[in-house]
Amino acid sequence: MTAWDDAVAAARIMAAAPLRIGGVLVRARPGPVLDAWLTIAGNGVRLRRIPAGVGEDRLLGGLDLGATLAAGRPVAQAGILAEADEGVLVLPMAERASRAVAAYISAALDTGEVIAQRDGVSLRAPAWFGLIAIDESTDEEEGVASALAERLAMHIDLSEISVADMSVNAAEVQGALASIERGQIEVLVGTAMALGIGSLRAPMLAGRVAQVAAGLAGRRLVVADDLSLAARLVLAPRALTMPSAEEEQAPAPQEQESLPNEGEGKSPEPGDLDEIVLEAALAALPEELFQGSSQRGAAGEGRAGASEISYRRGRPLTSRKGDPRQGRLDILATLRAAAPWQRLRGRKADAPIAIRRDDFMVKRFRHNTESAMIFVVDASGSAAAQRLGEVKGAIELLLGEAYVRRDTIALVVMRGEGAELALPPTKALAAAKRRLAGLPGGGGTPMASGIDLGMASALDAKRRGFAPTLILLTDGKANIARDGEPGRARAMEDALQSARLVRAGGVDTILIDTSPRPSAAAETLAREMGARYAPLPFADARRVSDAVKGAA
């Protein structure tokens, strides 16, 4: 089974029963591979693309203003979701879809209908569709909103497949749904649990995929092959944990086809089948998945959604009467304001709607930028010896403050030869605390790398519409250069260079000196960064917190 074979299997299953399985999440860049895949997945069904950056009114439906004015009464217009009823929707650049868009689509996938209550119209229309979400993100940080990904049965990755890998496939067999036994459902449930998948949707969707796959192969009963395929397409991409240590080097059984069809036996040995299905899932796992920490769970929380605020420039408030030159005209509200008076103003049937200056309504927004605190923590040997514990305490206090203000926080750790992003931006402060508590100290101080990474995170946060604050906790004693080589002089030089970049970047920065008494190195660094400098007062976490609050 090559990756392309599995992808084709997924495409066929999607084409055969899009409404039953919810959809596919495809990780791919636009190109011939994706096109070929979409052709198979779209075989015999209507594919409809959702334009990028689609508005709520288009997606859900709303008031059709033109028709409303022509008809003289409100005319509702169906949205894309309702128009796609019984068809398949394609969501390109799914990782850019806002959390709201993901939530609308999820709700429609759940209920099979779309309900819109907006702009003075009330709309309820059937919307039962399958969704192909195309995740074009390049880095792990992005990802499709998890609420949406969760509801799409199969997750496949086409990004590693080249045109040469694609082969022409034999004609397909159309078939009805095969039936699945309780024992087989148990196998899927067990496999999902072994892989650390909490949601019940996953094994349920896997069961459906297995049924469709068996049907496509012309079988009336689900067999082990189908379960394996379902495990690869549905369960493996959702895996969070490795089942147990000994299976770490999964034997990668690529030859499941040759196995006898256990599923058809009277009483399949659940143990055996469990293993086959689990192995199938494991074989499909990317190798690097379990090497790092469990960051996968944190990914895909719809990061793109966070930037919503900057797109919309704050929270819309109700429109008010006003001069359209001093704001954005709210056309709909203006028409609504004018509408009741049309008779009185003597409007003839075909005449344009009469709008007076009093009718003008302007949009109002409340600008409310969320802040992001990026902590860069020096966990080097020298810092650890002195007061890593105090620093942790201070950060915890700050986290408490951040919770109250609903801030987003991120944690960069400088230790050993380089810096790492120990915690990508999150609001899950409990996770932040856990990560912090388990933070070991030791090694050198790769100051330049730490500042660079902190700055990169800050700029990234800025792009996403946050107001970042960089908080550097260090004793200022750099001893690892940017390239990971030890050496105090060069390390310091690199650190100062990075510091100047921070100043140039115009990010709000605070440096908290963690050395026993205020050190010249830290002060210099703060000056070069344009940071506010605050020495950590002795053994008093509370005062650090105050220092940051006072400065921020």
Added chain:
Amino acid sequence: MADAFPFSAIVGQDEMKTALLIAAVEPAVGGVLAFGDRGAGKSTAVRALAALLPDLDVVPGCPYGCDPAEECTPDCPRKKSKKAAQRPAPVVDLPLGVTEDRVVGALDLERALTSGEKVFEPGLLARAHRGFLYIDEVNLLEDHIVDLLLDVAASGENVVEREGLSVRHPARFVLVGSGNPEEGELRPQLLDRFGLSVEVSTPVDIKDRVAVIERREAYERDRMTFAERWQRDEDRLREKIVRARSAVADVKVPRRMLEVAARLCVALGADGLRGELTLVRAARGLAALGGQKSITIKHLRKVAPMAMRHRLRRDPLDESGSGVRVERAVAEVFGA
């Protein structure tokens, strides 16, 4: 959706089901918040509850579905007719992306455009009067709409001053919110506005998990047959709600129980009277559901976690979860 998944067919999730039933019996507990895992059946349970609620007596033609026995708006048609009509208790789904005009009500566009009349068109709050208002993904709803809902839920009245309209009408409903903590935590100020709060998690037992999937699949395959299979359990449960509703006002609250409730709130450091009130009301609803005439320690103990866990002064970094703290306090106060 025509046939909702039957309430009785939901596997496990006892705390959530109990909380919803209590709210159905004693709406004064003030709303239910269900927070937890994806795909654990939060929305299923709320939508299923709709089918269980007994019909309401309403004033025919009243846009707010008023009770014939009470005063509503000045222009209520109640004055013209003495007869009552029946209609199913509303369970209104607040769709995502809802705009404010549809929530509170606004100028009736059709009337305005065709006849130039200024008429108020009631919104979702009016529709939810005397029933349930359900917000899925409450943490995704725009803040100003959430504020508005909580305000009306607390006052029981919707006041509209917009587009030259000035209307007030009763809007008493049980607010049910559900959400997933992964999407972001709920504002702390918002949390304790809900009467009861339940934590929902997917069952961990493999048998339960298989049962969930099997029932769901059976339901998807043939909703009619599935509904018929559960009809008897549903009827029984509906009976229980009806009986409990008529009995709840007569459930006695011994003075000693009030003291226990107060002690529990003190032990937990929950300030304000809201905690005690909710505890007692929830216990009363629970007693009524069980057919008991007065509340006991057993009732308080069962409702304490759902009534209290979201009222603790929250330590955002404490992972042990407020549920555990409530249990500890319960054990202390009631003597394990």
